[in-house]
Amino acid sequence: xxxxxxxxxxxxxxxxxxxxxxxxxxxxxxxxxxxxxxxxxxxxxxxxxxxxxxxxxxxxxxxxxxxxxxxxxxxxxxxxxxxxxxxxxxxxxxxxxxxxxxxxxxxxxxxxxxxxxxxxxxxxxxxxxxxxxxxxxxxxxxxxxxxxxxxxxxxxxxxxxxxxxxxxxxxxxxxxx
Numbered sequence: 001x002x003x004x005x006x007x008x009x010x011x012x013x014x015x016x017x018x019x020x021x022x023x024x025x026x027x028x029x030x031x032x033x034x035x036x037x038x039x040x041x042x043x044x045x046x047x048x049x050x051x052x053x054x055x056x057x058x059x060x061x062x063x064x065x066x067x068x069x070x071x072x073x074x075x076x077x078x079x080x081x082x083x084x085x086x087x088x089x090x091x092x093x094x095x096x097x098x099x100x101x102x103x104x105x106x107x108x109x110x111x112x113x114x115x116x117x118x119x120x121x122x123x124x125x126x127x128x129x130x131x132x133x134x135x136x137x138x139x140x141x142x143x144x145x146x147x148x149x150x151x152x153x154x155x156x157x158x159x160x161x162x163x164x165x166x167x168x169x170x171x172x173x174x175x176x177x
Contacts, residue, residue: 007054010055014058057130059089100165127165
């Protein structure tokens with residue numbers, strides 16, 4: 001199984017893939033927030049791989065080097081495989097989009113016909129942290145929900161998934177992150 005790259009190696013991978021400095025700053029902010037969340041899980045005695053969270057957060061948007069649409073998750077996963085990254089990171093990259101996308105919905109929007117739903121705690125934490133980082137600064141859940149609703153529509157299934165992810169993570173870390 002491939003080894004996790006270091007933080008420095010991860011940033012180098014983003015550059016090699018063609019990510020802009022703006023995307024890299026966003027990824028650094030997501031990684032930082034995701035690690036803070038993961039530390040709260042660990043503080044509560046819940047086992048979590050901090051290194052996977054850190055590196056997954058750094059690399060989650062590698063696919064934005066090729067596209068800024070929802071397909072950046074699947075494209076990013078393919079890129080990650082080409083850099084021989086471990087499956088734990090590939091899965092974070094692939095499953096962070098839209099707070100998770102089900103197979104039926106994926107097909108409708110032109111993604112490969114499979115689930116893009118975060119499964120592990122590490123995947124869920126990075127997907128959640130990504131929604132709470134706008135550019136390279138943190139926003140509240142309410143602001144993120146408002147933005148997400150404006151972008152997709154208030155009745156979009158992703159809104160319900162985002163709320164559920166928020167509830168799941170907030171049970172452990174509290175409302176303020």
